[in-house]
Amino acid sequence: MKLKRAVFVLLVCGLVLAVLGISKAALDARRIEDVMKKDALTQQDFQIIDQFIRDAVATLVRTIDFTEVSKTRALVVSHQSTQAQYAQQYSESCYRHIAEGMEHARADIRDETTLFKVVTNLLILIDSLKDPRLIELAIQEIPHGNSAVRYWAVRASTDPELWTKIGQGQGAAQLATRVMTACDQVVDSSGPEVLLQIARFAGRFDTGQATALLMRITEVRVRSYADWSVNYELMDGAVLRLLTDKIVGGGNGGSDQLARRFAHLYSFAIQRYIKGQNLGRLRDVSRNYLISVLIDTEDKCVGRLLGAPQATIRRAIEGGDLAGLQAEHDRLLGTAASAGVIPTRFNFSYGAQGENRTAPPVLPDPPQRTAPAAEDQP
DSSP, X not given: OHHHXXXXXXXXXXXXXXXXXXXXXXXXXXHHHHHHTOSSOOHHHHHXXXXXXXXHHHXXXXXXXXXXXXXXXXXXXHTOOOOHHHHHHHHHHHHHHXXXXXXXXXXXXXXXXXXXXXXXXXXXXXXXXXXXXXXXXXXXXXXXXSHHHHHXXXXXXXXXXXXXXHOSSHHXXXXXXXXXXXXXXXXXXXXXXXXXXXXXXXXXXXSHHHHHHHHHHHHHHHHHXXXXXXXXXXXXXXXXXXXXXXXXXXXTSOHHHHXXXXXXXXXXXXXXXXXXXXXXXOOHHHHHHHHHHHHHHIIIIIHHHHTSOOOHHHHHHHTTOXXXXXXXXXXXXXXXXXXXXXXXHHTOOSSSTTOOOOSOOOOOOOOOOOOOOOOOOO
């Protein structure tokens, strides 16, 4: 799992570095730069724009050289314009030729590694352009089985700057529904980098679908804590804040169920820290992530939920007082003997429907380490 995540991070970082470089060596932009200077465009100007995009996408599809790909993407992004005629043609050409590029890549490229790199580069271009029209192309790739492709598809579909442009009309609501439907299908099979983007997107909307999606993500994270496969615990601080926003906002109802998910995830984060410390089963990076999650959640979430500042968890962690941390966990979240202040305030039980259970589930012990096989003796 560590190796898979390291490879994924290196791959995503390597691909995103290409967004940063700006050069004009990969594609001839002289004609389109002349068009950009005009106040009114002719049919010939539209053709120049279209040809520029066609050539750029063709370069991205046929080229595997990292430097040329990065320069080409940067050129396309840097030649957007706010001039109405230009912007419309640029958007239409990008949509058409990127869609064709995706289609041709799948038809013509037999090597899977090359194919996923091409698709990923086109998705990075879509993400960089911040063009609402192109979101359709990104949504189609969300179910992709490759983790890097899925990451960029979700990122391009949920980008906050893009959704600021899209606005909040009926069309935006329908589009958001489509994005969340696609994301819902991949929650169980996605890593934390993808889940965090989906969670933040769900947090933007006060709808039943958005609330259900955020709760599903919480449940996936809880399961990963339970079997000790969890990684990048830092994302759970963001999930807990998003849950808190919805609980406090109360716009779409279901505050008791949201609070229950909040309590379960926060409890498992605290239990993982305590049990991991006691058993010596926490890597330094996980320990530091958990410290950040526990303290920030107390500061930014628990205080809001209870209506008063809280600092007991911070003091316990800073003082190395695991017993004090457990006591505050029990006060906030409950024990078998008594309900915690959060369940009491939001009127929920940890049990199944009709079952009154005052204690959060107990985090299982970590699986036993497998002993290395003994070497054969001569």
